[in-house]
Amino acid sequence: MKLISRTEELILLAVLRLQEDAYCVPIFDYLNGVTGKKWTLGTIYGPLYRLEQNGYLASFLGSPSAERGGKSKRFYKVTPKGLRALQEIKRLQDLSWDGLTGPVVDET
Amino acid sequence: MMKQPIKRPPRIATWILKSILPFHAASHGPGDYEEIYHRMAQQEGAFKAQCWYGSQVCRSILPFLVNSIYWRVAMFKNYLKIAVRNIMKHRAYSFINIFGLALGMSVCILIVGYILDELSFDRYHTKADRIYRLGLNGSLAGNDLIAPISNAPTAPALCAEFSEIENTVRFGGMPQAVVTYQNLQFTEDGVLFADNSVFDIFTFTLLRGDAKSALMTAYSVVITEDVAVKYFGDVDPVGKTLIFNNQDEYTVTGVMENVHAHSHLTFDMLCSFETYYAKNRRAMEGWVPFNYYTYVLLQEDADYKELEKKLPMFVEKTMGPTFQAMGATLALFLQPLTRIHLHSNLEYDTDNSDIGYVYIFSAIAVFILFIGCINFMNLATARSVNRAKEVGIRKVLGSGRGQLIKQFMGESMMTSFVSLMSAVLLVHLAVPLFRSVTGREFSLHFSDFPWLIPGYFLLALIVGLVAGSYPAFFLSAFKPVRILQRFSGKTGSHHFRNILVVIQFAISIILIIGTGMITRQLVFMKNRGLGFDKEHVVVLPIRNSRIPGSLDTFKEELKRSNSVMSVAASSHVPGQAPFVESVFPEGYPEGQSVLIRDLDADCDFIPTMGMEMIAGRNFSREFSTDSEESIIINETAAQRLGWDDPIGKKIYVFDPNVRSAKTIIGVFRDFHMVSLHKVIESMYINNQNDRLRLLSIRIREGNLQETLTFLEEKWKEAEPNRPFDYYFLDESFDSHYRTEEKLSTIFSYFTAFTLLVACLGLFGLASFTAEQRTKEIGIRKALGSSIVGILFLLIKEFTKWVVVANIVAWPLAYFALHRWLQHFAYRTDMSLWMFLLSGALALLIALLTVGYQAVKAAQANPVMSLRYE
Numbered sequence: 001m002k003l004i005s006r007t008e009e010l011i012l013l014a015v016l017r018l019q020e021d022a023y024c025v026p027i028f029d030y031l032n033g034v035t036g037k038k039w040t041l042g043t044i045y046g047p048l049y050r051l052e053q054n055g056y057l058a059s060f061l062g063s064p065s066a067e068r069g070g071k072s073k074r075f076y077k078v079t080p081k082g083l084r085a086l087q088e089i090k091r092l093q094d095l096s097w098d099g100l101t102g103p104v105v106d107e108t
Numbered sequence: 109m110m111k112q113p114i115k116r117p118p119r120i121a122t123w124i125l126k127s128i129l130p131f132h133a134a135s136h137g138p139g140d141y142e143e144i145y146h147r148m149a150q151q152e153g154a155f156k157a158q159c160w161y162g163s164q165v166c167r168s169i170l171p172f173l174v175n176s177i178y179w180r181v182a183m184f185k186n187y188l189k190i191a192v193r194n195i196m197k198h199r200a201y202s203f204i205n206i207f208g209l210a211l212g213m214s215v216c217i218l219i220v221g222y223i224l225d226e227l228s229f230d231r232y233h234t235k236a237d238r239i240y241r242l243g244l245n246g247s248l249a250g251n252d253l254i255a256p257i258s259n260a261p262t263a264p265a266l267c268a269e270f271s272e273i274e275n276t277v278r279f280g281g282m283p284q285a286v287v288t289y290q291n292l293q294f295t296e297d298g299v300l301f302a303d304n305s306v307f308d309i310f311t312f313t314l315l316r317g318d319a320k321s322a323l324m325t326a327y328s329v330v331i332t333e334d335v336a337v338k339y340f341g342d343v344d345p346v347g348k349t350l351i352f353n354n355q356d357e358y359t360v361t362g363v364m365e366n367v368h369a370h371s372h373l374t375f376d377m378l379c380s381f382e383t384y385y386a387k388n389r390r391a392m393e394g395w396v397p398f399n400y401y402t403y404v405l406l407q408e409d410a411d412y413k414e415l416e417k418k419l420p421m422f423v424e425k426t427m428g429p430t431f432q433a434m435g436a437t438l439a440l441f442l443q444p445l446t447r448i449h450l451h452s453n454l455e456y457d458t459d460n461s462d463i464g465y466v467y468i469f470s471a472i473a474v475f476i477l478f479i480g481c482i483n484f485m486n487l488a489t490a491r492s493v494n495r496a497k498e499v500g501i502r503k504v505l506g507s508g509r510g511q512l513i514k515q516f517m518g519e520s521m522m523t524s525f526v527s528l529m530s531a532v533l534l535v536h537l538a539v540p541l542f543r544s545v546t547g548r549e550f551s552l553h554f555s556d557f558p559w560l561i562p563g564y565f566l567l568a569l570i571v572g573l574v575a576g577s578y579p580a581f582f583l584s585a586f587k588p589v590r591i592l593q594r595f596s597g598k599t600g601s602h603h604f605r606n607i608l609v610v611i612q613f614a615i616s617i618i619l620i621i622g623t624g625m626i627t628r629q630l631v632f633m634k635n636r637g638l639g640f641d642k643e644h645v646v647v648l649p650i651r652n653s654r655i656p657g658s659l660d661t662f663k664e665e666l667k668r669s670n671s672v673m674s675v676a677a678s679s680h681v682p683g684q685a686p687f688v689e690s691v692f693p694e695g696y697p698e699g700q701s702v703l704i705r706d707l708d709a710d711c712d713f714i715p716t717m718g719m720e721m722i723a724g725r726n727f728s729r730e731f732s733t734d735s736e737e738s739i740i741i742n743e744t745a746a747q748r749l750g751w752d753d754p755i756g757k758k759i760y761v762f763d764p765n766v767r768s769a770k771t772i773i774g775v776f777r778d779f780h781m782v783s784l785h786k787v788i789e790s791m792y793i794n795n796q797n798d799r800l801r802l803l804s805i806r807i808r809e810g811n812l813q814e815t816l817t818f819l820e821e822k823w824k825e826a827e828p829n830r831p832f833d834y835y836f837l838d839e840s841f842d843s844h845y846r847t848e849e850k851l852s853t854i855f856s857y858f859t860a861f862t863l864l865v866a867c868l869g870l871f872g873l874a875s876f877t878a879e880q881r882t883k884e885i886g887i888r889k890a891l892g893s894s895i896v897g898i899l900f901l902l903i904k905e906f907t908k909w910v911v912v913a914n915i916v917a918w919p920l921a922y923f924a925l926h927r928w929l930q931h932f933a934y935r936t937d938m939s940l941w942m943f944l945l946s947g948a949l950a951l952l953i954a955l956l957t958v959g960y961q962a963v964k965a966a967q968a969n970p971v972m973s974l975r976y977e
Contacts, residue, residue, distance in 0.1 A: 028140070
């Protein structure tokens with residue numbers, strides 16, 4: 001299985017956490033909050049699209065609202081393939097860190 | 109929930125956002141941005157929200173640009189590479205394309221240069237847009253005259269009457285003057301008189317002398333640099349004295365820059381207008397002689413149309429009564445200075461150009477360029493068979509139609525820019541030739557026209573677009589499935605290609621017919637019986653010399669040589685229009701006059717010119733009363749006056765005080781006093797000898813040089829103080845046809861170019877078809893077809909379209925030429941054989957072009973052509 005990138009991983013996790021409310025704005029807020037950096041919305045569209053194209057995410061359009069200037073929301077949902085990809089990442093992560101001691105681990 | 113209306117984010121930012129968002133985010137992206145915007149606006153204020161929104165947009169632009177430019181450059185490099193490969197692979201076709209376009213472009217550039225040159229006339233005067241020339245529209249006894257002439261008192265009167273007129277200047281001409289400085293003597297043609305205000309109104313820069321006073325006093329003259337060098341060399345001419353016509357002494361008060369080549373007014377010397385007053389003040393104060401040109405300078409905000417409306421009142425108030433008494437009407441009008449060169453072609457006008465020629469040349473430029481483009485389109489679509497597979501593969505590999513269009517456009521742009529470079533080179537080579545043909549000193553230097561370079565690029569861009577658009581859309585529309593199946597070989601819309609060939613040849617044929625007709629009219633004008641014999645006549649100007657005083661002796665002196673056949677003196681010679689005189693014929697109602705041209709000549713004029721009397725007799729020395737009381741008239745005048753037998757009738761020559769009666773003693777056959785542009789007008793010849801200023805000498809053929817030497821010797825004996833100047837009657841008469849001559853030369857060049865480009869295209873198309881049909885020809889030959897049969901097959905395909913082109917071209921050429929011929933009072937007919945011949949010529953050239961390819965294809969051994977299967 002191909003590995004997904006860090007940004008993609010973050011976004012997948014965000015979608016997973018947000019559950020029913022997973023559309024761009026909360027994802028964006030989540031990313032801002034968790035990384036402490038100021039993202040631009042533009043940077044998350046690319047990964048979202050790629051994830052969807054590769055089948056890690058599924059999306060559907062919600063209903064439009066006035067405060068969005070008449071535009072609808074696009075909600076995302078992690079697919080089983082997406083879940084597997086996350087698990088794979090997690091496994092790899094754990095494996096890579098397991099048993100590692102020294103300055104890297106101590107500081108965190 | 110908030111109740112106040114929702115404030116939308118700034119519209120421009122939203123627009124930018126929408127255009128840079130990736131397509132997959134287009135449906136929901138803007139909504140996301142707006143939602144956050146509203147949240148921030150509520151929590152942190154509208155300003156912060158706007159800042160955020162703006163910064164989001166800005167931060168998204170850069171990655172977007174980098175991304176898109178990266179891919180564009182990559183694709184562009186690919187297009188370029190394919191284009192270069194294609195051009196190099198098909199050298200012959202590329203040559204035809206590039207050569208055709210380059211020729212078209214260079215003709216276009218040259219013509220644009222010519223037109224710019226024409227349009228730049230008189231614009232170098234800094235006040236050009238405020239200068240107007242005064243013209244008159246008058247009639248006297250049913251004869252209308254529209255001319256840019258005026259009388260002397262009008263200018264000061266106008267200046268005093270209208271506050272919107274800032275200044276006026278009058279010009280007067282001197283036909284010819286012999287100017288002497290110490291032992292230097294020249295005949296000067298370009299002598300004008302002008303008010304001192306000329307330096308205020310026009311941008312004629314004085315290099316020496318004071319522009320405020322140079323022409324204030326009588327007998328002062330301002331000369332141009334060239335003239336200054338001619339007479340004075342390095343010496344400062346200011347203060348020196350020039351003697352005009354051996355009598356008047358003029359003081360040089362200034363030296364001015366040579367008159368700009370782009371000026372409708374041309375002169376070498378400007379004498380002060382005041383001189384006229386010093387010579388004859390009374391004559392200058394009268395309303396009658398209209399001998400001058402008046403220019404007015406309007407105030408910055410004045411409207412000349414408004415001023416024109418007030419002019420009838422002005423005429424009424426000033427000269428109206430005088431003209432009413434004469435039975436004449438008169439109206440004044442204004443001509444903008446910058447329109448004179450191209451739009452003014454009045455009586456007594458300066459030697460101007462014609463806007464019509466600007467239009468004709470522009471049309472030709474566009475035609476030639478278009479023919480070059482057609483070549484490109486035709487060859488590109490014809491070769492589409494070969495390109496089709498490429499298109500198919502590209503489409504299968506995911507290339508969109510837009511990308512294919514871009515690719516083909518890239519190729520045509522490439523060709524177009526290579527053509528442009530060749531064209532610029534060609535233009536540089538051709539400029540001297542074009543200058544000599546048009547007789548214009550125009551430049552196409554970047555320093556003069558800084559926008560020329562962007563102009564060139566624009567030209568190449570337009571040509572690339574026009575030439576490339578059809579092939580691009582045509583080729584990119586191929587269906588890959590159809591192409592990649594066993595290729596049938598039948599592609600391309602033959603109809604469109606054929607229409608283009610028809611257009612090409614129709615244009616060529618129109619130009620051939622045009623060239624033919626112009627030449628024919630020219631030959632017609634030069635060879636038509638003029639009613640007199642213009643060959644072998646030498647004309648000597650004798651005005652301001654001693655010769656008129658001892659005319660008879662001088663004539664006898666000349667006749668001693670047996671190479672001189674006869675000598676006649678006159679006020680004008682054919683080619684020059686004599687003045688119009690108002691006469692009162694006998695038996696007409698009181699006060700009714702007839703306008704008639706008045707030529708003064710002695711009794712030898714009719715025989716010397718080879719003219720013919722048809723009734724009565726010529727003047728004769730034996731009748732002493734002839735010089736005072738007799739006139740002879742031409743046929744037209746005889747008809748106009750309406751008498752059954754005009755001999756013996758009297759007419760009274762107009763003179764406000766005394767009426768001198770003249771008896772008609774003869775009628776001479778009509779002859780063309782002026783060029784064939786004009787109808788023959790009624791004219792009489794007067795035997796008075798006080799206005800004779802030209803000597804016409806009919807000489808025997810051969811030994812021209814000897815005869816001229818003899819004439820010069822005699823001249824020096826009789827008039828040692830004046831240079832020996834002469835001209836030939838036929839040359840001076842034919843100089844009226846110089847415009848037509850120029851047109852004919854230019855037309856033949858252009859026609860040759862057009863034909864060349866069109867034939868190149870046809871050649872390319874024919875060679876391609878022959879190549880394409882190799883197999884077909886092979887099979888036909890194998891099945892027993894003869895070479896002639898195949899030749900016929902191939903030639904027919906193209907020549908039939910040339911025949912169709914003829915049918916299209918003929919009516920168009922007919923209408924265009926019919927209009928052009930209206931310029932001439934006497935014109936040749938447009939006979940059918942001209943059209944047939946032109947058509948046949950085009951057909952022949954097309955046949956030769958196609959023939960080569962056809963013969964090659966027809967002779968090919970079928971074994972060779974069928975083997976490659």
